[in-house]
Amino acid sequence: MTASTVTRRRHPAVLFALLVVALVAVGGVYSLVSSGGRATADTRPYTAQDVTAGDRLFKANCSTCHGQQAEGTSAGPSLVGVGAAAVDFQVGTGRMPLAGPAVQAKRNSHVAFSDEQIRQMGAYVDSLGPGPGIPDEKYASGIGGDVARGGEIYRVNCAMCHNFAGSGGALTRGKFAPPLHGIEGKHIYEAMLTGPQSMPVFDDANLDPEAKRDVIAYLHWLDKNENPGGHSLGNLGPVADGFFLWLLAVPLMIGAAVWLGRKAA
Incomplete structure (x- = not known):
């Protein structure tokens, strides 16, 4: 073996190439392993027609705040990469x-769009950049x-x-954690996602x-759970209990004591 052959084998470029190949291999293996347990891909494939219809709906109803291409404006954030789950x-x-300017968007019983329209808008937003899909019903x-x-x-x-019983609670700057009673499991999953x-x-x-899934099962169990100890008072903790005692229970007890004292006299 000649000296020139050894020099070629030990050339720094060879070591660099081997390092790149090793990094790519490790990254590929990690991708496969880390994505193996995910269950957020929408099982309903989107068509070009869905994306086109969603684009029209988005421009007519959402672009004022989020921009014509969902790039975001001073009135609303960019939606590129948020995925169909965020739209749903x-x-x-x-x-x-959003009905009007507010610190936080509130849940509304009135949904402005049909399930099909929501799916189409999700398809359009999903086409702008990869993001979480609709979770598997399983x-x-x-x-x-x-x-x-x-x-x-x-x-x-x-x-x-959200409170120990899912009753919600106040946060800073006028924001709040909403109550979690009676929420569809899909929306709980999407919120976590x-x-x-x-x-x-x-x-x-x-x-x-x-x-x-276990968290959703627990929250749905709370919806069905009764309170054998009496009225829950909203499960808001010592504040609600204190108001009940000072505004109702204590006055009743004082009134009963005064009445019994006068009767005895």
Whole structure:
């Protein structure tokens, strides 16, 4: 073996090329492993007609705030990369279109669009950049979830804002964590997945689909749970209990004591 051959084999460019190949290989393996447990891809494929129809709906109803190409304006954020899940959550819960300027969009029982129109707008927004898809019903329904495990996950990650019983609570600067009673499982999953407004994002790397299903199962169990100890007073904690005691219970007890004292005299 000649000296020139050894020199070619030890050339720095060869080492650099090997390093690049190794990084690409590691990245590919990581992608496959990390995406294996995800369950957020929409099982309903979008067609070109869906995207075109969604584009028309978006421009007619959303572009004033979000821009003609959803690039965002001073009145609304960019929607590039938020995915169909964010559209389904915001529009499907009646939060969007926003009725007027506000610190936080509120859930509205009136939904302005049909399910098909929401799907089409989601298809258009999804076409602008990759983002979370509509969750699989297998996980979003909460059916088959572990209620006890879901309650533990909820108390660790959610109760500090949404209250231990899902009754909601106040945040800073006029914002609030909404109550979670009677919410469709799909929208709970989408909220965890997209992190609307002040809520942090719990993607599948933080809480896998099974964990999200357990949380949904727990919240649906709370909807059915009765209070054998009496009226819950909204499950708002010591504040509601204190108001009840000082405004109703204490005056009643004082009134009863005065009445009994006069009767005895």
